[in-house]
Amino acid sequence: MVNDSLPFRPARAEDAGPLAEALLRNRDHMGPWSPYRTADYFTPEAQAHLLADPSALRWHFVDGRRVVGQATLSTLVLGPFRSASLGYWVDAEYTGRGLATRAVEEVGRAALEDLGLHRIEASTMPSNTGSRRVLLKCGFELIGTAPRYLHIDGAWRDHELFQRILHDGPPNTAP
Numbered sequence: 001m002v003n004d005s006l007p008f009r010p011a012r013a014e015d016a017g018p019l020a021e022a023l024l025r026n027r028d029h030m031g032p033w034s035p036y037r038t039a040d041y042f043t044p045e046a047q048a049h050l051l052a053d054p055s056a057l058r059w060h061f062v063d064g065r066r067v068v069g070q071a072t073l074s075t076l077v078l079g080p081f082r083s084a085s086l087g088y089w090v091d092a093e094y095t096g097r098g099l100a101t102r103a104v105e106e107v108g109r110a111a112l113e114d115l116g117l118h119r120i121e122a123s124t125m126p127s128n129t130g131s132r133r134v135l136l137k138c139g140f141e142l143i144g145t146a147p148r149y150l151h152i153d154g155a156w157r158d159h160e161l162f163q164r165i166l167h168d169g170p171p172n173t174a175p
Contacts, residue, residue, distance in 0.1 A: 006061045006063055006068065006099065007061070008059055008071075008106055009059060010057075010059055010060075011051055011060050011070070012051075012060075013048065013052065015047075015051060015060055015062075015067055016044045016045075016048035016051055017044040017047075018065055018066055018067040019044075019047045019051070019067045019070070020042055020043055020044045020046070020047045021066070021067075022066065022067040022068065022070075022091060023042050023047070025091070025092075026092055027042070029091075030089055032127075032128075032153050033125060033128055033152065033153075034153070035151055035152055036153075055076070056072050056074040056076075057072065057073045057074075057110075058071070058073075059071045059103065059106070059107060061090070061091075061094070061099055067091075068090065068091040068093070068094045068099075069088070069089060069090040069091055069094060070088065070089055071086070071088040071103040071104065071106075071107045072086070073085070073107060073115075073120070076117075081118070082115075082116060082118040082119070083118060083119045083120065083121065084111060084115070084117055084120050084121075085120070085122065085123075086107060086120045087122070088100055088103050088104060090103075095130070100134045101134050101137055101138060104134055104135065107120070108120060108138065108164060108166065111166060112166040112167060116171075117166055118166060118168075118171060119163050119164060119166060120163070120164050121164075122135055122140060122161075122162045123150070123159040123160065123161050123162065124159060124162070125158065125160075126145075126158060126159075126160055132160065135164075136162075139164050141162060141163060141164070142160055142162055143162065144160075144161045145158055145160055145161065146158065146159050146161055
């Protein structure tokens, strides 16, 4: 069941503080799947800098003033490729409610309708069965395995690579 009771909206500059709190609150929860982060990453200043970065698009689930989830499209490539990389996380207190599925579906819609992308890709460690399940449920297909793909939790970890083809029409060749 996909949860639609929490607002899911584009990230805003004023989310920096609540986002830093969410990341710190979920540091242990996301640790097995996340790269090493220095203490300054968990500050409002660092998150404000990341939120201002125009090379990625971010959306947040919010519960009042709390940020309780995020989805990101990064590595956006336009022209004839029209692709981006997807990342997402959900607060430990909110897992199992369909939020990750809803985020992936809504970002996929935005990637197609707003950005005119042809495909989005995502990766996950084979042991991250929850994330794998979300991707498959949302129409992603497994396209391969990348050995020692990312440095996660202290070691280079294999990742499964997924993609979702959004359409097979001609690319919008605008930049």
